[in-house]
Amino acid sequence: MTAGTTSRVPAQQRGRSALQRLVPVDAAQFAADTWGTSPLVTRAADLPGGLLELFAEGAVDELVSRRGLRAPFLRVARDGQTLGDREFTQGGGVGAAVADQVSDDKLLRLFAAGSTIVLQGLHRTWSPLIDFCQQLAEELGHPVQANAYVTPRQSTGFSDHYDVHDVFVLQVGGEKHWRLRQPVHPVPLRDEPWTGHRAAVEAASAKEPALEFTLRPGDVLYLPRGWVHSATALGGVSTHLTLGVHVWTRRHLADALVASAITAASRDEQVRASLPLSPEGFGHGTLTTDIEVVREALLRALRDVEPDAVTDHLETRVRAAQRPAPIGPLAQLAAAESLTDDTCVRLRPHVDARLVATGDGHAVLTSRLPDFAVEPHDVGTVVAIVGGGVLRADMVGVDLARRLLLAGLVVLDD
Numbered sequence: 303m304t305a306g307t308t309s310r311v312p313a314q315q316r317g318r319s320a321l322q323r324l325v326p327v328d329a330a331q332f333a334a335d336t337w338g339t340s341p342l343v344t345r346a347a348d349l350p351g352g353l354l355e356l357f358a359e360g361a362v363d364e365l366v367s368r369r370g371l372r373a374p375f376l377r378v379a380r381d382g383q384t385l386g387d388r389e390f391t392q393g394g395g396v397g398a399a400v401a402d403q404v405s406d407d408k409l410l411r412l413f414a415a416g417s418t419i420v421l422q423g424l425h426r427t428w429s430p431l432i433d434f435c436q437q438l439a440e441e442l443g444h445p446v447q448a449n450a451y452v453t454p455r456q457s458t459g460f461s462d463h464y465d466v467h468d469v470f471v472l473q474v475g476g477e478k479h480w481r482l483r484q485p486v487h488p489v490p491l492r493d494e495p496w497t498g499h500r501a502a503v504e505a506a507s508a509k510e511p512a513l514e515f516t517l518r519p520g521d522v523l524y525l526p527r528g529w530v531h532s533a534t535a536l537g538g539v540s541t542h543l544t545l546g547v548h549v550w551t552r553r554h555l556a557d558a559l560v561a562s563a564i565t566a567a568s569r570d571e572q573v574r575a576s577l578p579l580s581p582e583g584f585g586h587g588t589l590t591t592d593i594e595v596v597r598e599a600l601l602r603a604l605r606d607v608e609p610d611a612v613t614d615h616l617e618t619r620v621r622a623a624q625r626p627a628p629i630g631p632l633a634q635l636a637a638a639e640s641l642t643d644d645t646c647v648r649l650r651p652h653v654d655a656r657l658v659a660t661g662d663g664h665a666v667l668t669s670r671l672p673d674f675a676v677e678p679h680d681v682g683t684v685v686a687i688v689g690g691g692v693l694r695a696d697m698v699g700v701d702l703a704r705r706l707l708l709a710g711l712v713v714l715d716d
Contacts, residue, residue, distance in 0.1 A: 320438035323350055324470050324522050324545075329441070338468065338489070338526050338549070341482055341513060346520025353520060356430045359475045359541050362452055365421060365428070367406040370394065375427060376404050377420040378412055382461035385417070416454050424448040424543070435545065436627060436652045445548045445623040453478065453535040462507035462532045463496040468547040469525050473517035476540035478533045481511040485528035491553055496530075506530050517542065548623070550616070558615035559607055566603035573599050620654075621670050627651035629710055637714050638707040643696035646715040647703055648687070653711060655688050657681070671710055687712060 325332050326348040336342050346353075365371060373387040390412060392405040413419060421427075425435035425448040439446040453476075464485065471480075486502035487494065496503050507530065516536065517523060525531060527549070533542075567573050572595050580588065627650055637645075649655060655669040663678030667688070676684050683698050687706075692715045695703040706712040 318350065318352075319441060320434055321441045323353060324438075324472075325349075325524065336524060341526065341529060342524040343513075343515055343517075344522045344524075346518070346522075349520065349522065351520070353472055353522070354474055356434055356472070357424070357428060357450060357474050357541075357543055359452075359539070361428060362419065362421065362450065362541065366404050366409055366419070369427065370398065371404045371421075371427070372400060372402050373404070375421070375423050377422060378409070378417050379420060379460055380412070380415075380417040385412070413452070413454060418454070418460075419450075419452040421450040421452070424450055431543075432628060436624070438545065439624055440652060442547060444550055445620075447546045447548065449544050449546065450474075451542055451544065453533075453540045455535055455538050455540075460532065462503055462530050464490065464499075464503065464528050464530050465525070465546070466490045466492050466495060466527055468527050468549055469523075470545040470547070471517065471523040471525065472543040472545070473519055473521045474541050474543055475519060476538050477516055477518050477536040478540040478542055479516045479536055480514065480523065480531060480533045482513040482525070483507065483509065483530040484512050486530060488528050489526075489551070490528050491551065492548070503530055507532070550620070554616055554619070555612060558612045558619075559604065562607045562611045562615055563600055563603040566606065567596070567599040570599045624652065624654075624670065626653040626670050626710070627713075629713060634707060634710065634713070638704045641695050641700055641704050641707070643694065643700065645695040645703070646692050647695065647698065647707065647712040648692045648715045649690065650711055650713045655711065657684055657688050667711065669711065674706070674709055674711060 319329070321329055321332065324344070325336070325342065326344050327335070332342075366376065373391055376390070378385045378390045387402055390405060390408045391402040392408065394400045394403040409419060424431045425446065426432065428448075431448045435446040435448050462481075462483070464487070483506045486506050487496075487499045490496075577584075577589070577592060629650065653669045653671060655667055657665050657667050657676065659665050663681065665676040665681050665684070667674040667676055667684060680699070680702055683693070683702065686693060687698070693703075698706070703712070707714075
């Protein structure tokens, strides 16, 4: 391995593919025919099953009554509007000096009166969804979050709107009738919510839907960002999950390209030069020459930016958007302290580790955790771990294995 080269973890799939549990076609066909462009409704009978194991209505009661949730992990909506936090929270009582814990009593009253409960951030609070969302994000290469929407009978939680991220909708309880309309603002960016196109959305909602259907338990809808939609619970209570895919776009490449160009242009002494004294401020036309100097410097820098620099800049954002698989601090410390030659370790899932040569045989293991320096005599061992290997501590070296455990980079092999 030479300086500047990298060795990166290949995607490791444990058990069934997350994507294949959501769509009836293979990943290549989904990418070619559906991804980012077309809605896809899949019935439970056409999927391998097991989705209802991810979340159930009993989980709603546990989360709101026994987990001490606080806003914004829960929202409440009524008549298309989100209620203020005080309407469904209260103080935690003795020993829990917080003022905004979710109140199960207030929720009961609001839900009985027709409000929708929205559980947010389930990819951080509900164990089966933590694992599933991390696996799906790895397969897609885009961050994934999970919310649940619990709607009383014959109620609509939110009026027609569009999302700025793709979603997989998993119906887990009851039935919900959906209406989809063509985008009024195709492929919106994250800072372009539907409220910025409210009039166009309202006009679209008055027209006949492009698609109309009912989802039942186990059914899945894939909905690209920008599609206008609303849904109404039928019969009894309806519960569905939305797995939000916060897609990376070419706009993110543009951001990375410009950031790299600004860094390069700032090395130009003319760009760093002070602007002239201006006691009366900068009026129109006073900075034309200076602006042209900066413009030319930026254009030169843009042409000279290497694609790898743009990729590295985006990779920094990609890593920050997800977290490694959960570990138990107490169990991890106990494992490090009781390490023996026969203990087997492997790379921590979803840590996104990459070994980068730094010269003179040394390397650094970069990941979603702080950088980890690697001595020349350990490079081969770390390459094996990064490549997906399961190694005994005596092969790694007990001291190195212990340090990797304490850094959270490896875990005990199950």
